[in-house]
Amino acid sequence: MTDKTTTKVRTQVSGAGARRNLLKAATGAAALGLIPVRATAQADPRSMRPQAGDRFVYSSGPRKGAVIATSDLTAGGPHVTAYAQHPESAVVRDGSRLNEVLLVRLDPRDLTDTARVNAPDGVVAFSAICTHAGCSDWAWDAAKKMLKCPCHESEFDPKDEARVSVGPATRRLPRLPVKVTDGALVVTGAFIGRIGSDLT
Amino acid sequence: MLAAFAAQPAGAQNIANYQPVTEARLLKPEPQNWLHYRGNFEGWGYSSLDRITTQNVRRLKPVWTFSTGTVEGHQAPPFVNNGVMFVSTPGNQVLALNAKTGDLIWRYKRELPEDIIQSHPTNRGIALFEDKVYLATLDAFVVALDAKTGKMLWESKVDDYKRAYYFTLAPLVAKGKVMVGTSGGEFGIRGYVAALDAQTGKEVWRTYTVPAPGEPGHDSWQGEDHWKTGGGSVWVTGHYDPKLNTAYWGTGNPSPWVGDMHPGDSLYTASVIALDVDTGNMRAYHQYTPNESWDWDEVSAPLLIEFKRNGRDIQGLVHPGRNGYLWLLERQQDAIKFVDAKPFVKQEVFTAIDPKTGRPTVDESKKPAIGKTVTFCPSHWGGKDWPPAAWNPKTRLLYVPAHENLCSTFKSDEKRPDYEAGKRFAGTDAAATRVFRREGAKHIGELQAWDLDTGKKVWTYEYPHINWGPVLTTGGGLVFAGGSSDRMFRAFDARTGKVLWEFRANSGVTAVPVSYMVDGVQYIAVQAGLGVDAQKMITRLDQTMKTSTYVPQGGVIWVFAVKD
Numbered sequence: 201m202t203d204k205t206t207t208k209v210r211t212q213v214s215g216a217g218a219r220r221n222l223l224k225a226a227t228g229a230a231a232l233g234l235i236p237v238r239a240t241a242q243a244d245p246r247s248m249r250p251q252a253g254d255r256f257v258y259s260s261g262p263r264k265g266a267v268i269a270t271s272d273l274t275a276g277g278p279h280v281t282a283y284a285q286h287p288e289s290a291v292v293r294d295g296s297r298l299n300e301v302l303l304v305r306l307d308p309r310d311l312t313d314t315a316r317v318n319a320p321d322g323v324v325a326f327s328a329i330c331t332h333a334g335c336s337d338w339a340w341d342a343a344k345k346m347l348k349c350p351c352h353e354s355e356f357d358p359k360d361e362a363r364v365s366v367g368p369a370t371r372r373l374p375r376l377p378v379k380v381t382d383g384a385l386v387v388t389g390a391f392i393g394r395i396g397s398d399l400t
Numbered sequence: 401m402l403a404a405f406a407a408q409p410a411g412a413q414n415i416a417n418y419q420p421v422t423e424a425r426l427l428k429p430e431p432q433n434w435l436h437y438r439g440n441f442e443g444w445g446y447s448s449l450d451r452i453t454t455q456n457v458r459r460l461k462p463v464w465t466f467s468t469g470t471v472e473g474h475q476a477p478p479f480v481n482n483g484v485m486f487v488s489t490p491g492n493q494v495l496a497l498n499a500k501t502g503d504l505i506w507r508y509k510r511e512l513p514e515d516i517i518q519s520h521p522t523n524r525g526i527a528l529f530e531d532k533v534y535l536a537t538l539d540a541f542v543v544a545l546d547a548k549t550g551k552m553l554w555e556s557k558v559d560d561y562k563r564a565y566y567f568t569l570a571p572l573v574a575k576g577k578v579m580v581g582t583s584g585g586e587f588g589i590r591g592y593v594a595a596l597d598a599q600t601g602k603e604v605w606r607t608y609t610v611p612a613p614g615e616p617g618h619d620s621w622q623g624e625d626h627w628k629t630g631g632g633s634v635w636v637t638g639h640y641d642p643k644l645n646t647a648y649w650g651t652g653n654p655s656p657w658v659g660d661m662h663p664g665d666s667l668y669t670a671s672v673i674a675l676d677v678d679t680g681n682m683r684a685y686h687q688y689t690p691n692e693s694w695d696w697d698e699v700s701a702p703l704l705i706e707f708k709r710n711g712r713d714i715q716g717l718v719h720p721g722r723n724g725y726l727w728l729l730e731r732q733q734d735a736i737k738f739v740d741a742k743p744f745v746k747q748e749v750f751t752a753i754d755p756k757t758g759r760p761t762v763d764e765s766k767k768p769a770i771g772k773t774v775t776f777c778p779s780h781w782g783g784k785d786w787p788p789a790a791w792n793p794k795t796r797l798l799y800v801p802a803h804e805n806l807c808s809t810f811k812s813d814e815k816r817p818d819y820e821a822g823k824r825f826a827g828t829d830a831a832a833t834r835v836f837r838r839e840g841a842k843h844i845g846e847l848q849a850w851d852l853d854t855g856k857k858v859w860t861y862e863y864p865h866i867n868w869g870p871v872l873t874t875g876g877g878l879v880f881a882g883g884s885s886d887r888m889f890r891a892f893d894a895r896t897g898k899v900l901w902e903f904r905a906n907s908g909v910t911a912v913p914v915s916y917m918v919d920g921v922q923y924i925a926v927q928a929g930l931g932v933d934a935q936k937m938i939t940r941l942d943q944t945m946k947t948s949t950y951v952p953q954g955g956v957i958w959v960f961a962v963k964d
Binding site: 260296297298333334335336337339340341342348350351352353366367368396397399400 | 490491512513514515518519820824829830831833936940953
């Protein structure tokens with residue numbers, strides 16, 4: 201492998217990701233007034249990540265769309281999956297599967313000291329997108345109180361800020377800070393950490 | 401940024417004198433090249449090259465390597481056309497390299513959408529035809545690249561990845577068509593094989609593996625609308641008989657996994673299907689496991705082998721199945737006839753096989769069912785998963801990578817799950833699934849050699865742990881395979897099973913090995929880079945065996961030759 205050869209290598213990129221970058225590039229140009237563009241994904245309230253002040257609704261199952269109160273969550277698990285909802289407009293932020301959230305209610309005494317912060321009544325919230333390959337179908341290990349991803353067997357500890365206890369994932373699930381206001385579970389800030397798979 | 405993507409990168413190195421891969425060459429590939437997923441249309445995994453022999457293989461040494469820059473399951477064979485190697489990796493990257501020196505000629509990388517689920521982060525290979533390289537992608541496209549430059553010539557959207565349709569297989573190219581099958585059997589897809597025009601990318605035909613109302617076989621689906629989410633993935637490349645103008649494909653599990661969640665035989669899942677390459681019409685099928693319930697996808701296409709039985713030469717279809725039986729079938733115009741089936745690992749589910757039809761009788765106590773927890777052997781990864789077996793016409797032996805002494809426990813849900821596009825649709829509690837080594841057993845992985853003419857096993861090599869090693873066999877009387885968690889890549893004496901050479905790679909070797917020749921030197925090439933199901937099996941076994949097994953990830957292309 202000579203330098204001469206490697207410097208001549210052609211690298212091609214294509215695919216939906218590349219088109220997305222084109223859109224980003226176009227958006228940047230639009231900010232400079234160069235190209236008119238339609239509203240982008242980030243401006244679409246359905247596609248926005250959970251925002252401070254949002255509440256939660258079930259993302260699937262028989263109660264899909266119903267608002268989740270702390271009392272709806274079974275102490276000690278299992279988890280439920282949710283989307284954030286803007287309280288005034290009732291817009292559910294389900295425009296991207298990357299917005300889905302895992303809610304787990306645990307005994308606060310089982311949480312680590314750092315996990316107990318922003319965990320009202322023991323409720324912790326994480327991104328539902330596995331950091332390994334992007335799966336979002338979760339199983340609950342009731343004995344160990346662990347979140348298991350059946351795609352590739354990664355296991356995360358919700359008692360310790362979704363630390364990886366079994367790989368192949370190498371990064372914890374991003375946490376979403378929450379509080380309880382008048383019995384309602386409310387988002388207080390943005391996800392802590394990058395949402396999505398480490399493979400893309 | 402816009403400009404960077406709009407313009408072509410400068411300074412591309414063209415391949416001088418690239419020899420187009422014609423239909424005639426595909427029908428009769430030269431010994432020095434590797435033009436098919438398995439080396440020929442019949443799926444043999446055989447190279448007639450014989451300069452590396454049982455006598456000199458101990459002097460086999462690496463001559464060059466290339467880091468792929470990616471993790472996860474490296475499973476694809478290096479394809480070689482007159483000194484140019486094409487390799488695909490996880491993440492839908494294709495590398496074109498000088499097969500003699502390892503110089504990189506061009507690189508293509510598909511940027512996958514950020515919301516994609518990579519349930520199987522792998523790619524099992526490209527296809528070559530004329531002056532193009534074809535890649536089936538995880539976001540359900542087929543892409544055609546210029547073999548000389550890597551420039552994308554067209555891309556054709558075949559399906560919607562957001563509904564968990566995705567491609568992991570190497571396309572099959574025959575008669576000017578690029579054929580692909582869909583993955584997604586854990587998500588309630590409806591499986592199919594689709595054929596695109598090799599020049600334009602336009603879809604020519606699509607044949608579903610689950611029949612719609614009014615189509616033959618539909619009455620094997622009893623539940624209303626079950627067929628719409630009935631599974632039957634096509635995970636792996638089909639094999640092709642040009643005389644019959646027929647391609648043979650293996651099909652995966654029905655969805656959900658649990659049998660009484662999809663009552664009926666659930667055709668054409670867990671089957672081999674025979675498709676007319678011109679029209680896609682299904683000419684015949686054989687279902688290995690009716691109402692399949694154990695996640696026993698029959699992912700591999702049967703090998704096209706002529707074998708002897710009862711004094712007769714049979715144009716066979718040979719399939720070491722995930723259900724743990726070695727299936728011998730006869731291929732005919734518009735028919736597949738059952739010949740014989742026998743277990744190649746301990747199989748505790750089937751109690752009998754109908755000698756005329758091949759239909760198994762099942763021990764119902766070992767069949768997953770709604771609301772029940774059931775243990776069965778072999779495990780849900782079966783006697784043999786996707787790693788392909790190989791056939792050597794000189795030794796007349798079939799080489800099978802197997803898992804023996806492995807069992808699973810499934811806890812099925814209390815009811816059939818509601819389908820939701822893009823969501824898991826298996827019907828079992830994944831947290832309660834167990835995979836374990838049989839009590840008292842000393843080994844799990846096996847490499848087996850079978851004489852198809854006598855129906856007898858000739859030799860077995862045992863691995864203490866897993867074996868996810870696709871098999872290559874050569875005219876030099878050798879068998880090459882990796883697959884074990886000790887990261888070894890081995891050469892066996894094809895007649896005796898004796899290990900003649902082994903090499904410790906950077907990671908586990910779960911990719912398809914190949915052989916080729918440039919300037920009179922025979923090479924052996926394989927990717928190392930363990931991931932996907934091999935990784936999952938290791939994790940599951942660690943849970944039940946109380947072990948801690950670490951196999952590093954990361955892909956490397958290894959190329960070996962005998963040095964004096």
